Structure formats: C-alpha cells, structure tokens
Amino acid sequence: MLIELTGESALDTYKVLFEGAFIGKNNLSETLIKSSILLLTGLSYAFVAKVGLINIGAEGQLYIGAACSAAVGIYGTFLPGALHLIAALLAGFVGGMIWGGIVGFFKERFGANEIITSLMMNYIAILVVSYLVHEPMKDMSQTYPYSYRVATSAQLPRILTGTRLHAGLFVALLCLFFYWIYYRYTSSGYRMRVIGQNRLNAEYAGYNVRKNMFAAMAIGGGFAGLGGALEILGVQFRLFDNFSSGYGFDGIFAAILANLHPLGMILTSVVFGGLRNGGLMIQVKTNVSSTLTSVVQSLVIILVLMRIFDRLPIWGKKHSNQSLRKRSSD
C-alpha cells in the first residue's frame, strides 16, 4: 500500500542512493576513498578486540595520526621523492600508535578502563588538533584556520584519472592483509587470540597478558592513525578543525557487523562508505532531508542486527547459530 501510494518517489530515492554509492567511476571512487578509511579505523577496533579489549578511540587516534602525517608532509620537504610520502604515512601510523599506546599503557600499568580512557582521548585529540591549526601550524595566507598544504611529494598518487581515488586504498588493503596473516598464521597472533578468548588460560600458559594488550592497543591505534594519514595525504591535503566527522565510529560499526572477519570487513566497509556517499547524493539530488537519511541508516543497522532474515526461514536454529558464529569469528 505504502509503496503504491508513494512508489515513484520512493523508488527514485532508492535509485539515487544506490547510484550515488556504486554507479559511475566518480561515485564508486568516492565510496572507495571513504571505505579505505573505514577499513583502517575498523581494523583498529578489530585488532584490539581480538585480545579482548574494546577500543573506541579510533577517532582520536585518527586525528593524531593525521596531525603527525600532516606535520611530516608539510615540513619534511627535505626528504627525497617517494621517501617523503612513506615518511608521512609512517608518521601517521606512529602518531596513532602513540595515542593508542597511551590507552594501552594506562590499561597495562594501572588497569584503567580502556573504554573510558580511549573515549576521553578522542576529545583530547580533537582539541590538540584544534590548537595546532589555530597556532603553530596555521597557514597565515588563509582566513580559515587551516594548516599549510601538504607538499606534493607527500601526496598520495591518484590511481584513477578524473577521480580522487588514491593509492591509500592499497595501503588499507595491505593492512587488512597483515591483520589476516597475523592472527591466522603467526604465533604471536595466536597468543593474542588466546588472551582474548580466555585471559586466565593465557596466564596459566605463561603468556604476558598485559604486554600483549599494550602491544595490541598500540598497533590498533597505528591503523587508525594511518586512516588519518590517508585522509590528509589523499583527500584534504590540509589539517583543520573537525575534519573527520565520525570515521572512527563508523569503522567500529563496520568491524563489528563483519564479526571482525577480514573479508567481511571489506564488504561492510564498502557498504558503509556507500551509505555515506549515497546518503550524500540523496541530499544533493532529491529533497529528502538529511535527518531522514540518518534515521533510515540507523534503522537499517538495527534491523540488520536483529538478523530478521536469519530468523525467518529457520526459527528454532537461532541459538545454535549464534553461539556457532561467536566461536567461528574468534
């Protein structure tokens, strides 16, 4: 009934969302740009989640990573050619690592709840960046508080002409590959998984739980920092206030929805990137208000979580399904 009454406009809206997300070289590139950052912030959650900690500080780690890579990108012009870019990317990773590492250190040394500290560190990071772009890094030729522009030698090369799609996509995929190999095939990855599954067992086995937790927080933070580096070196080229708009949190969504599975994370990141871009296009091309888009998006997430589709065909299998899924994802 509802669809019949308003069928045309509804269908159009849906079409705009889908086309805005995936159809056409430009839209697809925009989606992929967003997805690669979501993938990295998602990884920062996933990497830490494997040892049984909850890192919701991806947003802050992303800001600090962005600030560090911007600093190298702007002031490190003495570095030759590709080395400059690599150094800027590394700086992003290190920045995020430090910010995540602080949380890890507090957890390791004092047992401070990592959820709260990482959340608080988000606010602090945003204020640090705000200070940087207003005072030491401010480009005086600009009215708006921007940092100087990142030197061309530190900008990520575009990989598809006519679009903004940049090589950061490969960086993100490389990190994902590392995550997959690390937890699947290396012994230290195995140790971390054991710790995540049962801390007591791990302690009996003689693993250094606290050290591993610290390491995981730092590396996870590094991934998010790299996400910030991509945003600065690939898209924005300048650092400024509030540049991120919640990449950190959306990345966490993507990681959890995929049950931390590497392939799943690619898919959910792309879908979330698509939702961002498609939602934007709905605003641009139709008269549907953005508040409505956000209502729809959150409803979608909740409904997906409810796994209505799982429930419909086999009603009774729910429990075994659920526990199975938990196991296999770990």
Add this chain to the structure above:
Amino acid sequence: MKTKINITIIALLALILTIVPLAGCNNNASEPDETTTVVTETDAPEPTSDLIGEGLKAAMLLPGPISDIGYNGPAYEGLLRIESELAYEISYAESVDPADYENVLRTYAQEGYNLIFAHGNQFLETVTIVAEEFPDTWFAVTSAFTTNEKNISGMNLSSHDVGFLSGALMAQMPDVDKIGMVSGAEIPPLVMIYDGLRAGAAYINPEVEIANVYTDARADMAACKEAAVALLDSGSDILSTTAGTGAPGVISAAADAGKYFVGNSSDWSSVDPETVLNSVITDWGSAVVNTATLYAKGELQPIPYMNGIVEGAVYFLEYGEHALEVIPEEVLSRMDTIIEDIKAGKIIIADEVAALPEE
C-alpha cells in the same frame, strides 16, 4: 563463515530497499507543509514579484544544519525565498563534511545548477578548483574576500560591523567596566565579530575590559550558560555571544545576575525582553536573494560583494519597550550618531579594528 557474512550483506541491501520507500513517503507527506508556510510568509509583502529566475537552478552547500539560528538557517531561508519569489529551482546539502566539498560541488555543477552558493569561507579553496572545470557555472562563496575573477562572487556580510555596533552599545551602558563574550568557535566570522566588538567598545571607551570564553563542540544552551556564569563571576557587567543556538543560555545567565545582553544574528528579545537590550541583525537571507537577483539579471560580477551597515544588511532592530526604559537617552542618541557617521564614512570600522592592540 563466508556465507554468513554474505547473508548479512544481502539483508542489508534488501533492507535499504524496503526502508527507503518509507523515506519517500515521509518526504511526500512533509513537502506540502514546507511550501505552504513559505507561501504564507512571502505572500503578504510582495504579491507581484517578477519570476526572473524561471528556468534557473540554484543549489546551496551549508556547513551546518539548516535549523540553526543566525547562520545556516537564514541562508536556507534566503534559498527558499529565491524559489518562491524568483522561481528558481532549488536544492541544498546541509552539514556537508569537509571531505565531501569537492564531490558535492562537482555533482551540483554536473547536474546543471547555474548558481551554487557555498555558505562559508571554508569552501573557497575547493570552489576555486571546481570552478575552473565548470566555467559556465557561477559560484557564490560566503565570506570570500578574494575570487578567481571569472565565475566566483564573494557574498559577505561584515562581521566587524556586527561586533562594532554591539560593542559600542555595550560600552555605553551605565556601570559597564568589563564586557563578557561567549564565542561559539574560533573561526573567522565569529572571531571578526569579537574583534569588531572590541573595536566598538574601544571607540567609546578604551579603558573597557573584554573577556572571552570559547565553548567547545557542545556549544549548546547549558554549556553556554556555564560559560556565561564564569564570565559574570570574573566581573563582566554585560554579555554577548556568537554561539548561535547557545544564546538563550547566555541570556538566562545574564537575567539571573540582573545584567543585560546584546545579541546578534537574530532577534533574541523574545527569549527575555527584560534582559536583551537589542540584537544586531545579519541578513544572510537578503544577501542570498540579492545575489540570485543579480545573477538572473545577468549583472553578477566576479568580485567580493561586501554588505554591512552602509549597505543596510547589518542593522540594529527597533529598541523594545523595556530596552527604551533602561537605556539612557544620551546613549540612544549617540548610537544614532555613530550609525550615521558610519554611513557617512566618518567612522571606518576596518580602520578601528586595525588600530586594536594585539591580544
């Protein structure tokens, strides 16, 4: 494992399919609402406006929500006015993320929009890039003091003027030694209001002290009230704010302490007529309509347009009944002189601001 994930994804996509119809439905239901209010608003003053925008399309990018007070809200209303008064076809994108500026601008240009408003200086750099690719599209950037001299116009309201007027009034009120300012954020338009306020106060009395507090991202009423109370505790005798929606918090703090408030951007007197002395109006809506009118007539130039007190785009409202009781007669007449002097070019606000000591 893999199949599980695929199910989730399929579910996700399928759900988008099923839910978006809902969105469309709501949209349709709400649209008549909006247009009817617009029609009633604009019917009365200008029943016979010529529809010079017929066949033209205008789009607007806003950095914040269209529902805010004083910045994005008025610009959006201007956009609605060019739809109803000039018959432009309109579209807008609100709360646009910095990462999406280029994408949104390019999409609008590709969709054949003739005139694209970018409401904020932060858009300028990206607009300059995109404007090169679309020489037939015209861009109007807010607070742009330089343009590419081809197809970008600057649409400016003088924030210095806004601050100057309120500062001059505040410094003249009896027993005012210190002015308290709650700033919304450290961004150019708001910093310029603050600088203008300092200049206006210094023009009256160089001895007046001024204290400033920034609220952070939570620039809401409760946070602004706390900031205002802190200012009052530090000895401020009168308050102002650039925190938009947070202003009622500042007004309420002033009222609790028995102090006065001078507002800007919007008429704040309805919040508390006994505390709000007056508000300086920044008429973004008219700026948008003027730009669109010029464009439709083919007269828009690629220059920064400046609208201030002289142009009648920045002005004090009529003083309210209560304000007239508490503001001394000589202050009112001096304010009139100051405004006349500004219009006559005897006071150059830019010079006054430039003469300020470094803070």
Add this chain to the structure above:
Amino acid sequence: MDLVLSFLTSVIRQTVPILYVALGVLVIQTSGILEMASEGKMLLSCFITAIVAFYTGSAWIGLIVGTLATGIIGVIYIWLIQEFHLNQIIVGLSFNTLALGITSLLFRQKYAAVMEMNPILPTFEFRPAGFSIPVYVAFLMVPLLSLFLKRTTPGLKIRSVGENPRAVESIGLSVKRVRYMSGFLGSLLIGIGGAFFVLGVSGIFAENMTSGRGYIAMTAVSFGKFTPIGTLASVVLFGTGDALQYRLQAAGNIIPHQFAQMVPYLMTVIALVVFAKNPNSPSSLGKPYYKSR
C-alpha cells in the same frame, strides 16, 4: 564567598541531569546490560517533555509524561537486546543516531515554527533555597539507590543477574524479567534526567541538545566502580572540571583555550589512572544471555 557559591551552583547545575542519567545507567548496567543508549534515551525524554510541557504549560506534567515514555522506550530497547541478542554497543550507538534523527526531524517539521514564538518552557515553580525539587531528589537518590541495590529483594535480584545469570536461572528466577524491570527503572531515571535537563537547566529545546551528556553519564558509572556513591563522585568531578575550564578561560588568555577545554577530559583520565585499580563491573556485562536448555 560569592564566587565559591556561584562555582558550586555551576557544578550542581551541570551535575544534576547527568547524575540522574548516570544512576539510571547504573541500574541497567548492574543487571548485566551494557547501556550505550542513554544518550538517545535522554534526548528523546528531552523532546517528549518539551512538547508536553509546552502544550500543557506545566513542568510537572511534562516531567511525568517524559519520564514514563522513556521508561517504556527502555523496555522496548531491552526487548530488542534480549530477544534478538544484538551487539549491545552497535545497537546502542545506532539507537542514539536514530533518536537524534527522529527528534530533529519531528522538531523541524512540526514544532520548531510554533515554539520559536515562545521558546521558553515552563519551569518548576517551587524552589526552596534556590533549587527546584528535582535537584534535592537527585542527591537523595544516591543513598536510596544504594539501599535499594544492597538491601531489597528486587535490588539483589538485579545484582545477581548481573553477576551470574545462570545461577539465577537455576534457582527458578527469570533473567529476562529481572532485566526488563531494571531496564524500566533505569530508563525512568534517565527520563527524569532528560526532563530536568530540558525544563530545569536549558528551558528550551534544541536539536541534539544533550550533545554527549549521555556518554558522560555512562562513563561516570564505570568510573564510579558501579556504585551510586562512586557515580556521584565522578559526575561531580566532571562537572567541577567543566566549571573550572570556563573560569580558566574567563580569567584571561593564560593558556590557549583548547587546553582549558581539555581539563574535564584530562581530569577523568588522570582520576581513572589513579583510582581504577579494580574495575568492579558486573561479570556478565554486555554478554548476550542465552537461556540454557
């Protein structure tokens, strides 16, 4: 002296709404549900309360309706979590986005124009010693809740469900029923927090007006080691930090304002490092519970 008094009033004004929400979160968390939705619930309560108070002209009716509505929303939320075994972090965060979207949408389309004419909502008239009744009730709630959780049967049930749901199940109690109860009670408290915030503190409704206070409340609970007294202490700590940072700024340009703004967050991190040796969280917190067969 006046300055000290004003400072304390500032702290109290900041503290009371967050305290209500935090106590509500505490009740829900104690039963083992990871309550991430407090931000959204608080915002919904603000919205419903504002509308009701605006049209009835009575702060008290607004408070009661807003509170009850939030309680019902809380039950629905628990139903979602319990029946569908949702990931409690994601569903909480999405719920908050949803609440923000819905309230903004409705406010823009239906009420903004009406309420602009007369934005100030009715307030609580009776104010002994300068504060309205809900302020006193908030602080009274702390020992009462302590007693409730430690000494009464329903309180004990809530706690044991949070600690060991399987044991509770084995003595024939329904875990779900207890969690519904705690969800309802906790959401009532969150509802009062939202209602008091809109009526007693801001006096006007605006989009996204809670702006993160629900998360601060959530933080305060784990920070307060899941006790009402600890929660009170951490809420007051944060309120003090906030009141302090505005005064730091008002005193003049001593430090860049961004660093002043960091004060409440830094204080939280430092306090966490100093005090948080044993996080005393309920053992089953956030883990979906599957009824044994």
